[in-house]
Amino acid sequence: MGMHQYLQGLNNLETLNRAPGLFKYQEHSVAAHSFKVAEIAQLLGDIEEENGQTIDWQGLYERALNHDYTERFIGDIKTPVKYATHELRTMLASVESSLTANFIKNEIPTFLQERYQRRLSEGKDETLEGKLLAVADKIDLLYESFGEIEKGNPENAFLEIFAESLKTIMRYQELACARYFIQEILPDLLSEDFADRGKLTQLVRQTLSE
Amino acid sequence: MGMHQYLQGLNNLETLNRAPGLFKYQEHSVAAHSFKVAEIAQLLGDIEEENGQTIDWQGLYERALNHDYTERFIGDIKTPVKYATHELRTMLASVESSLTANFIKNEIPTFLQERYQRRLSEGKDETLEGKLLAVADKIDLLYESFGEIEKGNPENAFLEIFAESLKTIMRYQELACARYFIQEILPDLLSEDFADRGKLTQLVRQTLSE
């Protein structure tokens, strides 16, 4: 046993891609996603603190970092929206639970088991940190789908995923950070300057005339 | 509706890779796997015919070609061996069933529904063709894992997958084609000539002396 297997296993989260089966210009691994969700959760925690809330930072980072670790066992099958039925989600919670219990029993040294039991259980709950994780997870999914749309992916599923992510974020509008995202960040996303042939021709004319 | 969506959806089986989460030197898509299983089933059918059996070729090809189409809905999560518990398999059969029924109802024109209902249901059964599909599916899995081992993949799961595939093929030894595989093909696989540094040095000495 020992933690060598655990450390080497982190590599699986690098080779596991999200939302398999749809063509994407850019794939996103579970490892990269976890990094980004932690970065986003960190920002949401900032905004809540600036608005007078108290953040349990250890809890926030811990939830964000580990929230998809258990995808190592089954892969990413909760997305895209179209096939993520309620039936499927319930099943997964159940199977992931028992695979996780097995994993902890067999691969984690006894003196660390309690910590990993906590880390590998569901992080999205009614605490403030649990809510920030839920919002952060959706913000990353929103950016993943926006990334595909702005790169030219014609697949409609990305519009659906974007919309569904936004709806979920809107359900958390009692939180200052959710309001900040919708009022300060989302408008910049929609009105961002982007390159295209029209701008290129314009730029060339400008440059040649100087 | 119409079959445009169905045809375009074949593309998803090209972007869906098998056994996600393990490092592989070469990934295998569900589309490529289906091609190979059909090729292998075709060979198994040959051997059975040569041994006096009657083959329903339409049934054999149809089963082999379509046997993993439904992975389009959930992805490939039955492998690797380590996590494919009985609990998980049962769940998947159930969910795949209802996603498949939905898919046929919404995307397949009525006059074709019966054909696709047949094609997208379980092809591995007690008929000779159903057994040939089961053997062909495992032969491809055996070659996938052998491919990784011979390329240098240190991951033990591939040894386990190879062994489990071989055991399953052995359970079909009442079939002439399964015996043919074990007696004629497997020995060649194990004793194949392969390149390495030792052979290179030897070859260089030989060439320089000519």
Place this chain on the structure above:
Amino acid sequence: MGMHQYLQGLNNLETLNRAPGLFKYQEHSVAAHSFKVAEIAQLLGDIEEENGQTIDWQGLYERALNHDYTERFIGDIKTPVKYATHELRTMLASVESSLTANFIKNEIPTFLQERYQRRLSEGKDETLEGKLLAVADKIDLLYESFGEIEKGNPENAFLEIFAESLKTIMRYQELACARYFIQEILPDLLSEDFADRGKLTQLVRQTLSE
């Protein structure tokens, strides 16, 4: 000898990509293409049967599955249109013929040679199944090129390939399935809903107002 080499060689068709030399967002291997052509031929066979024709299903599947196996020897060089001169095509038929004869003599056990001689010879002929293969091959090529155009590929060759594929399908309009493709499937392809920034902005406005 033996069939181990044949089975392992199927892997080469997975690493061989079609239409090399043009930038593509998504490459298509000969293995995946063969899978799709078999799926499409299967559908064309359905439509012909629904229209009163008798289909030799073994012949149809066999032709579709194996029609590009010989690309293993030379690669895919019949496309794109621009360079596929009549001179080149004639040459290839001749060379592929002799490489195929060699391959069968050296790698296929005697008792299976007749079957593979049949499978690795030209499948597009004047039989109904031969015509369905020709149509299916072009439908997949049409979808490959459409896939690139809708993803944003500026390369004009894809428009030429699409047009040439459509022209070929139109030459088979005496077949019910060719007419079905042009009248029922092609309009859906041209009018499909696709994601873009405009729709995204619209969707966001809609979501925010709910």
Place this chain on the structure above:
Amino acid sequence: MGMHQYLQGLNNLETLNRAPGLFKYQEHSVAAHSFKVAEIAQLLGDIEEENGQTIDWQGLYERALNHDYTERFIGDIKTPVKYATHELRTMLASVESSLTANFIKNEIPTFLQERYQRRLSEGKDETLEGKLLAVADKIDLLYESFGEIEKGNPENAFLEIFAESLKTIMRYQELACARYFIQEILPDLLSEDFADRGKLTQLVRQTLSE
């Protein structure tokens, strides 16, 4: 301005690979590396706590997560060992400093600047958390190089990188977690069961005889 640019910019850390210029079977992005370093730092913090130390968890997670964010500006050029001269490192610290200051001034809203100033400055210092970051960073580098060696990469640089990483970890042996890594984890890494042809042949013999 706003945090939209910051969030979208996280994507750059996904496309930025470490140690460019050496052939690798598996590339590692800065995003994935940051995830793994945070996971490893989390484990090191566990061990220190179990050994009676007090961990500032917010500080630990914050340092680990953000420690390579500034590679977004220049890329990863401190590795591999061979070219990472002292001259180069000093230069980079200086340039990264001014690019970082620029970035914070132009892209981070004023009310968040102090937080990001802290996050994007050097996290490896004499605090316990700073030391855990230094050790975690090297443990991941050790696993990256081990990963290449065990997959068959002949490039000697990976042996050098492994050795240099181990030496650095050894310099921290006053920490319980560094000793734990060397005494409990490293032996398992060196003696791990790995797949190869020899074991395959053995396994086949075993399976056939059952």
Place this chain on the structure above:
Amino acid sequence: MGMHQYLQGLNNLETLNRAPGLFKYQEHSVAAHSFKVAEIAQLLGDIEEENGQTIDWQGLYERALNHDYTERFIGDIKTPVKYATHELRTMLASVESSLTANFIKNEIPTFLQERYQRRLSEGKDETLEGKLLAVADKIDLLYESFGEIEKGNPENAFLEIFAESLKTIMRYQELACARYFIQEILPDLLSEDFADRGKLTQLVRQTLSE
């Protein structure tokens, strides 16, 4: 020592990609870039010769081919524009100088050192050949960025890179080849025929009516 290490090291320039950190549909290695710059410099030399200039062809080819060899040591960090400050460029010239001197001393046999000293020093100077290298390098960068824009890359940096490249080329308008590029080649680039959905629909209508 010996030139084996040098020859094997050319492989590093194949695995090293330019402008790391930005999402690209198509990456360009330093090796491929060097090939293209040599091809472009060859064309510029043609045009200058046609305009009565005398070209030192050995000097031109030598400069073009080897101009980015030293990126093997540090990687490509002079681009993109946004981060390539004057401070950074000066530093690099200095570090590259000493890494290059080291490399020549340790890996190049004495009898070849003078040649490589010349090849691995700065090729862009006030000679005609040095100027042609500067122009060729920018023309390739212009085509790299144009390639991304026309494929649909929304990233504004590519517009900036295109513009900056064009400005640099314009500074060389005393050269006939720079004027030829701006007057004869650039207009064709801006007005090139490219595929899109609109043209596809038009083409289909045309084809169906024939």
Place this chain on the structure above:
Amino acid sequence: MGMHQYLQGLNNLETLNRAPGLFKYQEHSVAAHSFKVAEIAQLLGDIEEENGQTIDWQGLYERALNHDYTERFIGDIKTPVKYATHELRTMLASVESSLTANFIKNEIPTFLQERYQRRLSEGKDETLEGKLLAVADKIDLLYESFGEIEKGNPENAFLEIFAESLKTIMRYQELACARYFIQEILPDLLSEDFADRGKLTQLVRQTLSE
């Protein structure tokens, strides 16, 4: 017309890979290969000059750089050895000839046609520079195959390609540079230090004891 098409077409040589159809850990594009052959030819020219020969450097560089440009039309099908029959080679020379003539007539401005006619014709002839190209081309092929063998590729074709390349180089032993390669470079290649598990374990023991 104009040279815009020519310049943009260089991109095709970046997306065209050599020896398609065999599994490789690392693909090599025609563009990268051309770069390396030019670098190798440059070295061979050095050695010949050091041995008293006169080199037409313009001719040498020109041949090396452009020698595979015409693969843009058909792709790389002269390799691997197994299928490159004499019949195929003769055919290709003929087809490439006419495609090349077409290309020059339609895409190259009249005032440059003679230069490109020369560049796109066969560069391997009885001149010293033509022989150096032949040797350089084989040295790169030898390194490509060695690269796969040392990375662990079990495919025997790479041993055959290595041997065939070496035999060809040996036929040029009247040249000082061919003798230099065999006597000074090849021994270093065969005896190079390479990483493996054995050395890793040894290195760890050494490091721990310091």
